[in-house]
Amino acid sequence: MRAWTVVLTGATGFIGSAVLRRLAGRTGPDGRPVRVRALSRGAVVAAPGGGTVEHVRADITEPGSLADAFRGADALVHAVSYVGADEERCAAVNLRGTGAVMAAARAAGIPRIVHVSTAAVYGAGPHRGIDVDGVEAAPVSPASRTRLAAEAPAAAAGALVLRPHLVLGAGDRWVVPALGELARRVPPEWLGGRGLQSLVDVGDLARLVGAAATARTPVRGLHHAAHPEPVSTGRLRAALSAHGLVAPARGSADWEECRALLARSRGRYGERQLELLALDHSYLSERVWDVLGTDPGPGPLARLDEAAAWYRNAAAAEVRERG
Numbered sequence: 001m002r003a004w005t006v007v008l009t010g011a012t013g014f015i016g017s018a019v020l021r022r023l024a025g026r027t028g029p030d031g032r033p034v035r036v037r038a039l040s041r042g043a044v045v046a047a048p049g050g051g052t053v054e055h056v057r058a059d060i061t062e063p064g065s066l067a068d069a070f071r072g073a074d075a076l077v078h079a080v081s082y083v084g085a086d087e088e089r090c091a092a093v094n095l096r097g098t099g100a101v102m103a104a105a106r107a108a109g110i111p112r113i114v115h116v117s118t119a120a121v122y123g124a125g126p127h128r129g130i131d132v133d134g135v136e137a138a139p140v141s142p143a144s145r146t147r148l149a150a151e152a153p154a155a156a157a158g159a160l161v162l163r164p165h166l167v168l169g170a171g172d173r174w175v176v177p178a179l180g181e182l183a184r185r186v187p188p189e190w191l192g193g194r195g196l197q198s199l200v201d202v203g204d205l206a207r208l209v210g211a212a213a214t215a216r217t218p219v220r221g222l223h224h225a226a227h228p229e230p231v232s233t234g235r236l237r238a239a240l241s242a243h244g245l246v247a248p249a250r251g252s253a254d255w256e257e258c259r260a261l262l263a264r265s266r267g268r269y270g271e272r273q274l275e276l277l278a279l280d281h282s283y284l285s286e287r288v289w290d291v292l293g294t295d296p297g298p299g300p301l302a303r304l305d306e307a308a309a310w311y312r313n314a315a316a317a318e319v320r321e322r323g
Contacts, residue, residue, distance in 0.1 A: 193234020
């Protein structure tokens with residue numbers, strides 16, 4: 001029996017690796033075993049899991065390397081992104097690379113395409129209870145500008161385009177680390193902890209992506225991809241504090257007081273990150289779970305028990321690296 005084949009880009013990244021773990025060894029809607037064809041720019045490595053994962057050398061910035069990898073696939077999950085400040089790299093990976101991936105998928109006739117974008121395309125906010133395109137996109141960085149532009153070729157290829165906001169869980173290198181640093185530099189509760197955030201655990205996001213990649217009928221369109229219940233910044237900070245991951249809040253401060261406290265110290269994260277984590281950034285996200293018939297789970301705070309050890313180990317490793 002031919003396997004249900006899913007091409008996966010970004011398989012070594014935060015979201016892509018979670019999708020890989022979710023899909024490997026599963027079955028498709030017709031009972032066929034799922035085989036993940038994981039694309040990598042590096043050397044091909046042995047396939048784990050009894051051959052349920054096939055590692056293929058291909059580079060999305062080299063369109064000629066893609067055709068063979070896409071041939072005969074049932075689904076594509078495109079989870080590659082570059083989020084640095086290099087504008088040319090952003091354009092090469094996020095925009096032209098996505099265009100090449102979608103062209104290869106169309107040429108191969110792949111019916112199910114999932115493209116992972118970001119709610120950062122909306123810009124600074126505050127946003128509370130925003131539906132898809134409920135506000136005009138206003139990206140503020142090269143990464144978010146090119147990721148917004150990349151949604152066009154994905155939509156033209158018939159993709160399901162997902163816009164997650166803050167993604168938590170093992171592998172998260174910015175949300176919880178940023179909260180930890182900013183909580184040290186701005187100790188009071190930011191705006192009384194009232195800011196509402198759309199969050200999703202990376203494992204739950206992977207379940208959603210996996211459901212789309214193995215759906216009997218292809219699902220298309222643009223959707224937010226977060227847990228349906230937003231979480232206040234105060235609740236998030238308190239939950240992380242309970243796990244020893246960030247400092248507990250001391251007192252409360254309004255926005256101008258928060259900005260002033262932040263300006264008194266230097267660090268990796270700045271006002272943009274504080275703004276993202278303190279102000280409202282909540283996006284209506286129920287629809288995609290309903291469309292795919294997938295339970296969103298208990299929510300990202302309930303998943304912290306599973307991820308806390310990883311966060312602590314990652315923080316300790318960073319301290320050791322700094323000497």
